[in-house]
Amino acid sequence: METILAQILTGLSIASILLLVALGLAIIYGTTGVINLAHGEFVMIGAYTAWALQTYVGVGLIESLVVIFFTVALFGWIIEKTVIRHLYRRPLDTILATWGIGVMAQQAIRLAVGGELRYVQMPSAMSSSVSILGIEISAFRLFILALSAVIFGFTWYLMYRTSIGMKLRAISQDREIASCFGIQSKRIYGLTFAYGAGLAGLAGALVSPLKSVSPEMGTTYVVDAFMVVVLGGVESLIGTVASSVILGELTGFLAFYSNDTLAKVLVFLAIVVLIRFRPQGLFAAKVRS
Amino acid sequence: MKLGRRKFIKGTVAAGAVTAAGFPHIWIKDSSLAYAAGGEIKVGVLFSLTGTTAIVEESLHKATILAIEEVNAAGGINGMQIKPIVEDPASDPATFAEKARKLVLGDRCVSVFGSYTSASRKAVLPVFEKRKNLYFYPTLYEGRECSKNVIYTGAVPNQQQDEFVPWLIEKFGKRWSLIGSNYIYPKEENNYCKKLLAQYGAEVIREEYVPLGHSEFSSVVNKFRSEKPDVIFSTVVGDSVVALHRQYRAGGLDPEKMPMASLTTSENEVAAMGGDAAAGHFTSAPYFMVYDSPENQKFVEAYRSRWGGDKVTHFVSEPSYFQVHLFKQAVEKLGAGDISPKTIREAIKGEEMIAPQGKVRIEPENLHTYLWPKIGQCQSDGQFKMLKTTSEWLEPVPYKAYPNQTCTESGLKES
Numbered sequence: 097m098e099t100i101l102a103q104i105l106t107g108l109s110i111a112s113i114l115l116l117v118a119l120g121l122a123i124i125y126g127t128t129g130v131i132n133l134a135h136g137e138f139v140m141i142g143a144y145t146a147w148a149l150q151t152y153v154g155v156g157l158i159e160s161l162v163v164i165f166f167t168v169a170l171f172g173w174i175i176e177k178t179v180i181r182h183l184y185r186r187p188l189d190t191i192l193a194t195w196g197i198g199v200m201a202q203q204a205i206r207l208a209v210g211g212e213l214r215y216v217q218m219p220s221a222m223s224s225s226v227s228i229l230g231i232e233i234s235a236f237r238l239f240i241l242a243l244s245a246v247i248f249g250f251t252w253y254l255m256y257r258t259s260i261g262m263k264l265r266a267i268s269q270d271r272e273i274a275s276c277f278g279i280q281s282k283r284i285y286g287l288t289f290a291y292g293a294g295l296a297g298l299a300g301a302l303v304s305p306l307k308s309v310s311p312e313m314g315t316t317y318v319v320d321a322f323m324v325v326v327l328g329g330v331e332s333l334i335g336t337v338a339s340s341v342i343l344g345e346l347t348g349f350l351a352f353y354s355n356d357t358l359a360k361v362l363v364f365l366a367i368v369v370l371i372r373f374r375p376q377g378l379f380a381a382k383v384r385s
Numbered sequence: 386m387k388l389g390r391r392k393f394i395k396g397t398v399a400a401g402a403v404t405a406a407g408f409p410h411i412w413i414k415d416s417s418l419a420y421a422a423g424g425e426i427k428v429g430v431l432f433s434l435t436g437t438t439a440i441v442e443e444s445l446h447k448a449t450i451l452a453i454e455e456v457n458a459a460g461g462i463n464g465m466q467i468k469p470i471v472e473d474p475a476s477d478p479a480t481f482a483e484k485a486r487k488l489v490l491g492d493r494c495v496s497v498f499g500s501y502t503s504a505s506r507k508a509v510l511p512v513f514e515k516r517k518n519l520y521f522y523p524t525l526y527e528g529r530e531c532s533k534n535v536i537y538t539g540a541v542p543n544q545q546q547d548e549f550v551p552w553l554i555e556k557f558g559k560r561w562s563l564i565g566s567n568y569i570y571p572k573e574e575n576n577y578c579k580k581l582l583a584q585y586g587a588e589v590i591r592e593e594y595v596p597l598g599h600s601e602f603s604s605v606v607n608k609f610r611s612e613k614p615d616v617i618f619s620t621v622v623g624d625s626v627v628a629l630h631r632q633y634r635a636g637g638l639d640p641e642k643m644p645m646a647s648l649t650t651s652e653n654e655v656a657a658m659g660g661d662a663a664a665g666h667f668t669s670a671p672y673f674m675v676y677d678s679p680e681n682q683k684f685v686e687a688y689r690s691r692w693g694g695d696k697v698t699h700f701v702s703e704p705s706y707f708q709v710h711l712f713k714q715a716v717e718k719l720g721a722g723d724i725s726p727k728t729i730r731e732a733i734k735g736e737e738m739i740a741p742q743g744k745v746r747i748e749p750e751n752l753h754t755y756l757w758p759k760i761g762q763c764q765s766d767g768q769f770k771m772l773k774t775t776s777e778w779l780e781p782v783p784y785k786a787y788p789n790q791t792c793t794e795s796g797l798k799e800s
Contacts, residue, residue, distance in 0.1 A: 213627055218631075223661065225635065306628065
């Protein structure tokens with residue numbers, strides 16, 4: 097029983113990391129229709145910002161989260177204004193362009209600070225484990241779990257309870273009609289991209305004390321994030337959460353009862369089968385194309 | 386036909402010109418003199434400077450270049466300078482093969498120093514065997530290879546495990562959990578480990594492999610927690626090592642009760658995971674940065690002054706460094722006209738030198754290296770504490786797990 101409970105908690109912890117990474121991707125894709133292959137590099141830049149702030153400025157991880165969010169958001173905004181903006185009517189080209197940006201970001205980081213693995217310290221108050229209902233779990237993982245719930249709540253509020261969110265949803269439903277009502281889609285697109293990038297940056301900063309920081313770290317995350325978005329269905333925030341939880345728990349349990357290699361194969365297989373029969377994902381919102 | 390005086394002179398001059406200009410040309414091309422032309426000896430340096438394994442290979446590249454610069458600064462080899470031709474194979478085995486071909490055929494390098502992963506070594510092997518060139522491979526690896534065209538200066542399984550496994554059994558116990566990345570190296574190491582464990586009456590309660598580059602170890606940590614193995618034998622590689630250690634620590638497991646015993650955790654990985662996550666775990670390797678010897682002191686100082694004061698040396702960068710010096714010793718014994726991959730191979734057999742880790746020697750039959758395995762425990766300052774050094778250097782036996790196979794001078798022998 098305890099093992100199962102521990103595994104459920106572990107699955108939730110995996111899910112929270114997946115959600116953090118995928119949320120930004122889902123928002124960008126849902127709104128602008130851009131398949132952002134540089135999303136993993138936003139994650140990576142977030143982790144490197146955390147490292148730089150800690151190493152050169154001496155700020156701890158928690159204190160620097162806000163700065164990291166705005167730094168990576170700014171980076172995303174610049175990318176949108178300089179590159180993506182010109183490609184909205186050429187969706188295939190955005191794939192190539194964002195992939196290219198990703199490669200450039202990796203090499204830029206490598207040239208600037210070197211290719212070594214970098215170390216981001218875990219906040220010392222959370223560096224050990226805590227016991228809940230007799231189950232030992234890493235305090236820092238619990239913190240990520242809680243924070244990702246908060247971030248999700250905030251995003252939901254932003255999308256459904258503010259005027260900017262309403263404009264954003266209007267654009268994603270029909271850009272032309274929304275423009276007719278005076279919504280400046282250019283501005284909204286820029287902000288969406290920045291917000292999505294900022295979320296990815298936060299994700300990178302938060303996973304950096306548990307995993308490793310290297311120029312290539314983004315590539316694995318972007319694959320996982322796409323799995324979440326494909327399974328959950330685009331343009332659906334609830335779908336993103338649900339599919340994060342499904343994938344997290346599934347991966348956790350399969351890895352526990354078999355091993356991680358097999359878990360990965362089975363999860364991929366399940367997703368392939370699913371999109372064969374439900375290409376729009378589990379929770380697709382109905383949108384006019 | 387009458388041979389006129391004028392015609393005769395013309396003919397001899399022409400023939401003379403051919404002899405003077407033409408023949409030596411042909412002669413140079415056929416002999417090995419071309420390998421040491423113009424007071425230079427060209428060697429290839431083939432480590433990835435970009436891509437996934439660049440993280441480690443960059444340090445191997447730096448150690449190699451440092452050693453070449455040292456040899457050149459000290460007057461070169463019999464007055465000839467070593468000229469490194471650097472290529473970046475970008476962590477991709479196919480590119481490794483292509484660049485190796487370029488170095489061997491295009492640049493006519495007499496030897497090439499390179500590779501970190503087994504996959505890249507396997508990819509370049511056909512090039513060196515077909516062109517009868519020589520490859521210097523610095524990484525510890527899974528053994529089970531017997532090539533006449535590779536000099537192996539890293540450890541093979543028997544060198545890392547023969548002392549390590551019984552020591553761990555005695556200290557911690559007989560219930561072992563084996564975890565590795567999912568490819569050939571961890572599988573071969575575990576294969577040998579299981580033989581040793583059976584021999585000492587220990588049991589394997591779990592053997593598990595995670596995908597390469599895996600970074601989510603929470604389920605693995607849960608398994609450790611519920612099964613409580615005495616020793617976790619880890620052959621996880623690359624950035625996965627960092628993730629595993631950090632999540633083990635964050636999960637509240639105790640290295641004093643179930644330490645991780647690794648063949649792949651070096652100063653490099655420890656720097657990335659932080660001393661607190663690494664502290665208390667064990668590594669077996671022929672070299673640690675803290676090893677106290679004048680040669681090592683010199684190596685560490687030279688490395689840091691060349692590449693930066695925060696850089697670490699580790700058990701793969703050290704062989705990258707000493708194998709260049711071994712190469713130099715071998716070539717030194719040859720006349721300038723005799724330098725060729727084949728003569729270097731013959732000259733390097735049985736060659737000895739005092740490396741940073743101790744006195745090493747190339748085994749003449751299998752071209753692997755006699756090394757000094759040590760056991761280190763990681764400390765919270767990110768360095769290892771040396772607990773044990775072998776009293777004798779250990780012979781490399783690349784086929785130790787396969788008793789009916791031996792690597793000899795004439796190739797692999799089956800009995």
